Amino acid sequence: PEILILDEATSSVDTRTEIHIQHAMNRLLTNRTSFVVAHRLSTIRDADNIIVMDHGSIVxxxxxxxxxxxxxxxxDLYNSQFSGNVAI
Structure with missing residues (x-):
């Protein structure tokens, strides 16, 4: 598809599975417009543009x-999710 929308694609998986999904997503998202909704910031780290929202407003x-x-x-969100972890 030319446009792809993923909503919390990695929200219910363990870290190892998330890494596999991220690799597949990187291939899948290449050369297409994609909207990825995520609370796990590792999922969107490589995005061209990240829109951060707080209580329904773009901040x-x-x-x-x-x-x-x-x-x-x-x-603040990123550091709270990855404090104590090795850099990815």
Whole structure:
């Protein structure tokens, strides 16, 4: 399909399965418009553009590196999910 929508594709799986799904998603999302809804930020880390929402409002946009550099809401969420983990 030209447009792909994934809603919480990795929400109910263990970490090992999530990694396999992410690899498959990377191939599947290439050269198509994709909307990926995710609470696990590792799922969207490689996205071209991330839209961060809080209570129904857009609070930040950018790619992972840009959002981390802003040290705002996304960075707080990301750091809370990955504190103590090895960098991916």
């Amino acid at each position: 930040e946009t950018g790619n992972h590196d840009e959002l981390m550099a802003k040290n705002g809401f996304y960075a």
